Amino acid sequence: MFVLDKRAFGAAMVPISVVSSETGIAKEVLRKWEDRYGFPMPQRDALGNRMYPLEQVSRLKLIKTLLDRGLRPGTVVPLDEAQLSELLPAQPAPVAGAAQENGDQLIDLLLRRDPNRLHESLRAELTRVGLESFVLTSLPRLTASVGNAWATGRIEVHDEHLYTEIVQGLIREALQHAFDPLGSPRVLLTTVPGELHMLGNLMVEVALTLQGARCISLGAQSPLPDIASAVRAYHTQIVGLSFSTSFPKKSIVPILRQLRSQLDGETQLWAGGAGVVGLDKVPRGVRLFQTLDAACDAIQEWRKRHALSPR
CATH class of the missing domain: 1.10.1240.10 (Methionine synthase domain)
Structure with missing residues (x-):
């Protein structure tokens, strides 16, 4: 394998062919990420060729590791190196074969x-x-x-x-063959207006149902007042929202804060999905989950806190 040498390119810059070789990311993918996510951010040499700082190569290696462990480009490419490093322990190593x-x-x-x-x-x-x-x-x-x-x-x-x-x-x-109509806690699952993706919510529904929870799905794009009204109508203890990478990240925290204000203090508000990865601030009274396992553990915590036994 080619070993990067800062002396070889002056000012610690390397061409796209070396970046691709070192990271295992194809050159056409690097170009596509540049257009789609704004990273990597190469400079140009005198001939107009892309040249990359070494710190970007280091970040790209972390991204490639997380992609190999099952995360999607839209989830990890926009993250900085510190955020990528935080994700590494939570992601299992890939299973070959x-x-x-x-x-x-x-x-x-x-x-x-x-x-x-x-x-x-x-x-x-x-x-x-x-x-x-x-x-x-x-x-x-x-x-x-x-x-x-x-x-x-x-x-x-x-x-x-x-x-x-x-x-x-x-x-x-x-x-249809897995849910328990008497399961507990009762979890209301939906997405907010503008969030069309439901696969994440469906995966959460399976994971929590198999933990003994009773999940009630409202489908996609529920207005916030309707979510609060449904909590009261169905006597749910937890509201679960899913955000994909296509949802504007800057809108997530204000939405969570607004919905939190419409729920009573006993109702928990959970949020997960690739869209919440890297959020800087979490409103008081909101829990974020980056993995399904973490959400399942939280269900068990809720059950213990309320002195309920699993089914």
Whole structure:
């Protein structure tokens, strides 16, 4: 492997070919990230070629590590090096072999434009590993494969939408056999206006349902007063919101603060999803979760605090 040497390029700058070799990130991907996320931010040499500071190469290596562990470019590329380093301990190391093979097969089926075989393949994976493992282990890796394929231009956005719709249908079907109508705590799940993505909420619904919670989903884009009204109508103890990377990050904290003010003090407000990663401030009375495991642990904490036994 080429070893970076500050003396070789003067002022610690390296060309895109070396950056790609050192990080394992293709040159065309680096260019696409530059346009889409504003990072990396190369300078230009006298011939107009991209030249990168070494500190950006270090950050790109962290990004590549997290991508290999299942996170999506939109989640990690905008983060600074300190935020990336904080994410590393929370992300499991990649599992070689079957997981990579399944991801490659999934992309192949999307490229073939074969929705029937795609549906059969995802259903087979769900049947093979079970609902919990599918949502907590298989799905994050498969979704990361789809996201990376879209980010690099291998598939189109309609391919990603097809994948999402099939996965959501399979999960909803499996959930019908998993939920306990008497489960506790009662968790209201939805997204706020402007947030169309529901896969994250659906994954949370599975994880919490399997922990014995009773999840009530309002679907996407619920107005904040309607959320507060639904909490009272359904006697829910927790409100869970999901934010994707496409949702404006600057709007998240004001929305959480506004909704928090509309809920009584006994109702907990939780937020998760890739969109909340890297938030600088968290309103008082709001809990953020970066992983499904953390949300599951919080359900167990709630149950212990309220002296309830798991089902």
